[in-house]
Amino acid sequence: MFDYKLLLALAAVVEQGGFERAAQVLGLSQSAVSQRIKLLEARVGQPVLQRSTPPQATPLGMRLLNHVQQVRWLERDLRRVVPALADSQQPERLRIALNADSLATWWAPAVADFCAQQQVLLELVVEDQQVGLKRMRAGEVAACLCAAERPVAGARSLALGRMRYLALASPAFMARYFADGVQRTRLAQVPAIVFGPDDQLQHRYLAALGVHGHFNHHLCPSSEGFVQLALAGLGWGLVPELQVRELLAGGELVELLPGQFIDVPLYWHYWRQGGALLDGLTAALRDYGQTHLHAW
Amino acid sequence: MFDYKLLLALAAVVEQGGFERAAQVLGLSQSAVSQRIKLLEARVGQPVLQRSTPPQATPLGMRLLNHVQQVRWLERDLRRVVPALADSQQPERLRIALNADSLATWWAPAVADFCAQQQVLLELVVEDQQVGLKRMRAGEVAACLCAAERPVAGARSLALGRMRYLALASPAFMARYFADGVQRTRLAQVPAIVFGPDDQLQHRYLAALGVHGHFNHHLCPSSEGFVQLALAGLGWGLVPELQVRELLAGGELVELLPGQFIDVPLYWHYWRQGGALLDGLTAALRDYGQTHLHAW
Numbered sequence: 001m002f003d004y005k006l007l008l009a010l011a012a013v014v015e016q017g018g019f020e021r022a023a024q025v026l027g028l029s030q031s032a033v034s035q036r037i038k039l040l041e042a043r044v045g046q047p048v049l050q051r052s053t054p055p056q057a058t059p060l061g062m063r064l065l066n067h068v069q070q071v072r073w074l075e076r077d078l079r080r081v082v083p084a085l086a087d088s089q090q091p092e093r094l095r096i097a098l099n100a101d102s103l104a105t106w107w108a109p110a111v112a113d114f115c116a117q118q119q120v121l122l123e124l125v126v127e128d129q130q131v132g133l134k135r136m137r138a139g140e141v142a143a144c145l146c147a148a149e150r151p152v153a154g155a156r157s158l159a160l161g162r163m164r165y166l167a168l169a170s171p172a173f174m175a176r177y178f179a180d181g182v183q184r185t186r187l188a189q190v191p192a193i194v195f196g197p198d199d200q201l202q203h204r205y206l207a208a209l210g211v212h213g214h215f216n217h218h219l220c221p222s223s224e225g226f227v228q229l230a231l232a233g234l235g236w237g238l239v240p241e242l243q244v245r246e247l248l249a250g251g252e253l254v255e256l257l258p259g260q261f262i263d264v265p266l267y268w269h270y271w272r273q274g275g276a277l278l279d280g281l282t283a284a285l286r287d288y289g290q291t292h293l294h295a296w
Numbered sequence: 297m298f299d300y301k302l303l304l305a306l307a308a309v310v311e312q313g314g315f316e317r318a319a320q321v322l323g324l325s326q327s328a329v330s331q332r333i334k335l336l337e338a339r340v341g342q343p344v345l346q347r348s349t350p351p352q353a354t355p356l357g358m359r360l361l362n363h364v365q366q367v368r369w370l371e372r373d374l375r376r377v378v379p380a381l382a383d384s385q386q387p388e389r390l391r392i393a394l395n396a397d398s399l400a401t402w403w404a405p406a407v408a409d410f411c412a413q414q415q416v417l418l419e420l421v422v423e424d425q426q427v428g429l430k431r432m433r434a435g436e437v438a439a440c441l442c443a444a445e446r447p448v449a450g451a452r453s454l455a456l457g458r459m460r461y462l463a464l465a466s467p468a469f470m471a472r473y474f475a476d477g478v479q480r481t482r483l484a485q486v487p488a489i490v491f492g493p494d495d496q497l498q499h500r501y502l503a504a505l506g507v508h509g510h511f512n513h514h515l516c517p518s519s520e521g522f523v524q525l526a527l528a529g530l531g532w533g534l535v536p537e538l539q540v541r542e543l544l545a546g547g548e549l550v551e552l553l554p555g556q557f558i559d560v561p562l563y564w565h566y567w568r569q570g571g572a573l574l575d576g577l578t579a580a581l582r583d584y585g586q587t588h589l590h591a592w
Contacts, residue, residue, distance in 0.1 A: 018493070103518045105524070108527065109527075109528045111528075112529055115530055121487060121512060121514050124514070124515055124518070126517050126521075191417060198313075217417065218418045218420070221420065221421070222396055222420070222422055223518065225396075228399070228404035229408075231405075232407075234408050234411055234412070
């Protein structure tokens with residue numbers, strides 16, 4: 001069998017983002033952690049870590065981490081059957097990649113009961129879908145929530161529902177730029193808000209109205225910041241309906257063109273052999289999606 | 297003089313995150329953009345771009361981008377004096393690194409009027425302070441908002457005020473874990489929420505209570521997600537008072553230990569030779585901070 005002391009040292013350095021914190025968590029000296037990493041590298045004959053700040057796993061290191069994660073899941077399931085094996089009261093950690101807008105809206109209430117009952121700690125990673133699935137493939141995360149359906153090898157994808165996005169702006173913004181109604185020809189000149197280079201929602205919205213090519217926009221890679229920019233009248237943008245129900249009801253944000261929206265599908269990607277814990281979380285998300293997200 | 301056509305092609309590829317979008321913005325074919333980058337590399341004798349997805353500037357490329365940015369600022373100031381030079385109605389872009397919590401709370405109302413009046417588009421980058429200042433040094437951003445005071449060479453730092461953080465949890469969380477009052481000895485066992493590996497606020501809060509070392513926590517790198525996790529009862533954590541005034545007033549979140557808080561200073565870092573536009577934004581932030589942030 002592998003020497004799991006060495007693999008756990010690698011996992012701790014990557015999860016904690018450094019040797020010092022890894023040493024604290026493992027209850028070792030920093031030089032002992034460093035020694036274990038060197039020994040591991042001697043055994044596998046290649047570097048497992050890039051000594052950057054924070055240290056990052058090499059491709060080989062990632063494969064080792066993927067293995068550690070799978071062994072942890074198997075152990076967790078075993079402990080459930082043979083409680084005497086539980087050597088500590090440490091809660092389990094689940095590392096999950098998800099899109100920023102889900103995290104800003106429905107994610108927490110969907111998983112809260114499950115996490116409390118199962119004593120699960122979440123390690124959330126906010127990523128757009130390509131990167132999320134890449135992390136999944138590298139074994140860096142146990143699951144991934146994104147808009148792409150196709151699962152990576154060894155994983156399943158489950159359709160949870162759709163998130164509805166409305167194009168919104170503040171009343172002051174509308175009065176400033178569109179006092180006589182929204183003229184489609186001016187839409188490319190007035191400032192929009194875009195989450196980041198991969199956010200194509202505003203492009204799709206404009207394209208549906210026949211507006212193509214470049215349009216003026218702020219870039220704001222934060223769900224909450226996006227809404228704050230819209231509220232302050234800096235621009236218009238597509239925002240999850242779930243995030244702004246009260247602001248819409250109170251008239252603090254208004255629809256650019258009522259009735260025009262974009263629905264984005266949400267798929268939950270999870271390892272087929274991810275263990276009972278991941279299966280339980282998957283069931284909780286499926287149930288929540290059926291009652292709280294838009295249906296297919 | 298440099299051939300600015302070539303430098304602008306580099307800037308467009310990096311700013312737009314790819315050759316295709318850069319070509320759209322510049323109104324060129326993709327191969328023309330590619331040609332200009334190759335020509336630039338031939339002139340400087342080194343690669344200026346890593347051909348990754350998205351393409352990233354090499355250290356030399358970054359220095360060239362820094363130069364382009366400074367020339368743009370000078371041009372903008374010149375256009376103000378010689379309006380006939382304004383060759384387009386294109387709004388100016390300002391690239392700014394800032395911390396997630398400022399963006400989620402006071403940033404947008406502080407800059408909204410200035411951006412509308414000056415026709416400025418913001419390109420916001422969310423970074424913790426070390427990375428924000430590193431981007432500043434590399435000339436990737438025009439300014440940086442963070443908790444560190446010391447400016448990089450060529451820049452100034454201005455104290456804007458302090459953000460107050462309160463340790464909060466949901467009433468259900470308090471009832472579950474602290475029905476008989478908050479026992480400090482149990483604080484390391486009940487789940488906390490931590491923004492990321494560099495977020496030491498929870499550590500500092502616990503240390504002030506005499507609790508040292510490892511504590512159970514979720515990781516959630518999103519300001520809004522952080523509040524959602526707290527609201528759903530997944531954990532306790534330090535949240536900007538500005539972000540949760542209504543939730544506190546409505547009793548949806550409560551203080552762990554009333555009267556215990558952490559104040560975090562906010563410094564605005566900006567280039568000394570950043571031009572009139574950056575000076576104007578700096579003045580707007582100084583004024584807003586004086587009336588809306590905690591004083592020193």
